[in-house]
Amino acid sequence: xxxxxARGLFITLEGGEGSGKSTQVKRLGARLDAAGHEVVLTxxxxxxxxxxxxxxxxxxxxxxxxxxxTEALLMFxxxxxxxxxxxxxxxxxxxxxxxxxxxxSSMAYQGYGHGLGRETIEQLYVTTLGDFRPDLTFIFDxxxxxxxxxxxxxxxxxxxxMDVAFHHRLxxxxxxxxxxxxxxxxxxxxxxxxxxxxxxxSAIVLKAIEAGNA
Numbered sequence: 001x002x003x004x005x006a007r008g009l010f011i012t013l014e015g016g017e018g019s020g021k022s023t024q025v026k027r028l029g030a031r032l033d034a035a036g037h038e039v040v041l042t043x044x045x046x047x048x049x050x051x052x053x054x055x056x057x058x059x060x061x062x063x064x065x066x067x068x069x070t071e072a073l074l075m076f077x078x079x080x081x082x083x084x085x086x087x088x089x090x091x092x093x094x095x096x097x098x099x100x101x102x103x104x105s106s107m108a109y110q111g112y113g114h115g116l117g118r119e120t121i122e123q124l125y126v127t128t129l130g131d132f133r134p135d136l137t138f139i140f141d142x143x144x145x146x147x148x149x150x151x152x153x154x155x156x157x158x159x160x161x162m163d164v165a166f167h168h169r170l171x172x173x174x175x176x177x178x179x180x181x182x183x184x185x186x187x188x189x190x191x192x193x194x195x196x197x198x199x200x201x202s203a204i205v206l207k208a209i210e211a212g213n214a
Contacts, residue, residue: 008091012102015140018150040090043100048085051078063161068114112173140190
């Protein structure tokens with residue numbers, strides 16, 4: 001169960017490489033801002049000064065720079081700082097926080113992609129974050145080949161250099177996360193135009209806000 005918050009809403013966008021979620025974070029933020037909401041846009045890994053230092057360690061270098069467990073530990077160290085210093089204060093002030101990735105990425109990338117398993121990631125989650133959870137999560141789904149093609153066109157990071165089998169496990173992992181938590185997670189077909197994806201995303205968010213969740 002998510003922690004009780006003043007009036008804020010915590011929205012996360014998840015998905016594999018090249019799925020377009022970073023673009024949609026900005027578009028959704030602009031739409032909500034235009035509607036009169038106070039919005040904070042952030043990202044993971046990173047989002048706070050300390051977490052951004054850890055981000056540099058995670059996204060640069062060779063794909064085999066870290067093993068799965070080391071990656072997971074670095075991710076959750078960055079995430080705890082991000083939550084404590086940025087996300088919780090913003091939510092406590094009644095703002096809508098939109099994050100480009102959160103803990104579902106750790107479950108998908110390290111839990112499924114690297115094979116650490118659900119239990120290991122869940123233990124790290126509880127140890128570092130307790131029962132804190134996003135209110136609403138969008139999982140951007142795109143065929144692996146298409147996502148990697150898009151990602152390579154913009155320049156690659158360490159995760160994009162991992163083998164294709166990893167990215168298939170990653171996609172399957174995200175879809176399984178959505179299956180396990182259908183009330184929180186919404187799968188977004190990321191194969192459409194940016195305008196089409198924005199319309200799908202915004203419709204669900206605005207409905208949640210109108211229902212009194214923000």
